[in-house]
Amino acid sequence: MRYVNHHISRIAMKESVGFRFLMLVVLPGSLFLSLLAVLNQPIVGRDAALYLSISFDPSITDVSSALKRFNWPWYPLCIKFISGLSGLSPEIVARLSCEFMTAIACLLAADIVRRNRPDLAAWAALLVLAVPAFNEYRGEILRENGFWCFSLLALWLMYVMKHARLVSRASLVCLSTILAAAFRFEAVYLFIVLAVVEFSRMHGKLLKISVITGGLVLAATILFSLSHRGLLPAGRISAFVNYLDPVKIYGDFSVFTRYAALEMPKYSYKDTKLIFFIGLCGYLIVKIVSALGVFSLPWALSLRLPEKARALAWDPMTVAAIGYGGILLAFLIGKLFLTGRYAAFLGFLLLPGICAGTRCVARRWPRYSPFIVLLCVILAIANVVSLSEPKIFIRDAGAWIADNLPKDARIYFEDGRIGYYARRYHTRGNASREAALPTEEGNEAYGYFVLRCQPDSALRQLQERGLHPIRDFRGGGCVTIFRKTEDQSAFSPLKLLSSR
Numbered sequence: 001m002r003y004v005n006h007h008i009s010r011i012a013m014k015e016s017v018g019f020r021f022l023m024l025v026v027l028p029g030s031l032f033l034s035l036l037a038v039l040n041q042p043i044v045g046r047d048a049a050l051y052l053s054i055s056f057d058p059s060i061t062d063v064s065s066a067l068k069r070f071n072w073p074w075y076p077l078c079i080k081f082i083s084g085l086s087g088l089s090p091e092i093v094a095r096l097s098c099e100f101m102t103a104i105a106c107l108l109a110a111d112i113v114r115r116n117r118p119d120l121a122a123w124a125a126l127l128v129l130a131v132p133a134f135n136e137y138r139g140e141i142l143r144e145n146g147f148w149c150f151s152l153l154a155l156w157l158m159y160v161m162k163h164a165r166l167v168s169r170a171s172l173v174c175l176s177t178i179l180a181a182a183f184r185f186e187a188v189y190l191f192i193v194l195a196v197v198e199f200s201r202m203h204g205k206l207l208k209i210s211v212i213t214g215g216l217v218l219a220a221t222i223l224f225s226l227s228h229r230g231l232l233p234a235g236r237i238s239a240f241v242n243y244l245d246p247v248k249i250y251g252d253f254s255v256f257t258r259y260a261a262l263e264m265p266k267y268s269y270k271d272t273k274l275i276f277f278i279g280l281c282g283y284l285i286v287k288i289v290s291a292l293g294v295f296s297l298p299w300a301l302s303l304r305l306p307e308k309a310r311a312l313a314w315d316p317m318t319v320a321a322i323g324y325g326g327i328l329l330a331f332l333i334g335k336l337f338l339t340g341r342y343a344a345f346l347g348f349l350l351l352p353g354i355c356a357g358t359r360c361v362a363r364r365w366p367r368y369s370p371f372i373v374l375l376c377v378i379l380a381i382a383n384v385v386s387l388s389e390p391k392i393f394i395r396d397a398g399a400w401i402a403d404n405l406p407k408d409a410r411i412y413f414e415d416g417r418i419g420y421y422a423r424r425y426h427t428r429g430n431a432s433r434e435a436a437l438p439t440e441e442g443n444e445a446y447g448y449f450v451l452r453c454q455p456d457s458a459l460r461q462l463q464e465r466g467l468h469p470i471r472d473f474r475g476g477g478c479v480t481i482f483r484k485t486e487d488q489s490a491f492s493p494l495k496l497l498s499s500r
Contacts, residue, residue, distance in 0.1 A: 144344065147183040170198070189323050291344060393474055397421070398418045409447055
């Protein structure tokens, strides 16, 4: 044990490592963790079901047809194109591309830390695989993987090409940003990061601040003026600008607090806006802490390290982290919700601080550095291994529907992933469950219903509404397939019940 601790300590406390070391550790380590995640949870997620449905659907042949299904379809179309060229299944193409993009994102983030602080490179190689923020999404097919990869590529180029000509540097950064925006349009904020970083290299502190502030105010004024006049393209672009528009954010927030104030005690009626604003800011902090997990403690410690503050005053990662934090806060106040996946990108951007804080702890208590390394390894594996049973009922139910129900059957899917496995590629946009169920006035929209398993009382209510259970599936969950009693189709009830 002493021999093992000695060598772990040497790696953990190593002052400087090179890019080759990062490639040999981060890339294989990331791909190995992704493989564990895929084996542990083979069922695709809800977003993945949408992307793959577009990729599989033979009726989607161009951008216009894809836009009818999804208003930002560039990644599904890319999967469809690569699948057509390679002959691989769209799901295999999607999984390979997502995991390779995640591995590249991890490598770029670790190398950015190495370029800033060579003494933190070994910690970066370890911590980038252990931070829960983005690692817990391994094995999933998400647009965020491409957003992370190309956004970090843009930031990485700001370091690598620091001394290159401005035109060359800006061109490559802008190209990477456009590629990142093809996955998530929010990446366009990196154009502002690029401008701030470039202007920060000007001489003269007052001139630097004046130019940056004036440029940001001018750009925001033009953008929001175009939005108010309806001159921006509809869809994702206008939606993104709207949830950053201070006027619209304040208006929506005021409407919400006006209704919420009616339920508040009379003594706090006037302070409703302040109460909810502080509460939302606290909620954002909770989301960030949750994304970082135990690594939020070393990151908080790094804020008190003077050498970090001096080195990263106008650092691209710092500017990007502040800007992305502002985007998350604006989104949260305007939409009143925030998923952990949206905050995951901050895990990459805060990696330099996490590494600096962890190294400070390891130097302060060198005896415990092997245990810190061991904890990081355990957390890396814990991010991708779940003790819950995989939801194989989704795949089984979809396969049964594909084999047993007619192609023209009108089916309501409460979970769109079952529709994907059933090879029914038009399940997006289904009505709510209550709106889809039969009513006394008659509702002929659907002949079959695939619903989550119900308690006995709810099951009796569904039968009273004319639904007859014909098959159920279990395994990590439960789902039941119902048929309207009026719709006998071509199936014998005895045949369907015998397949239980």
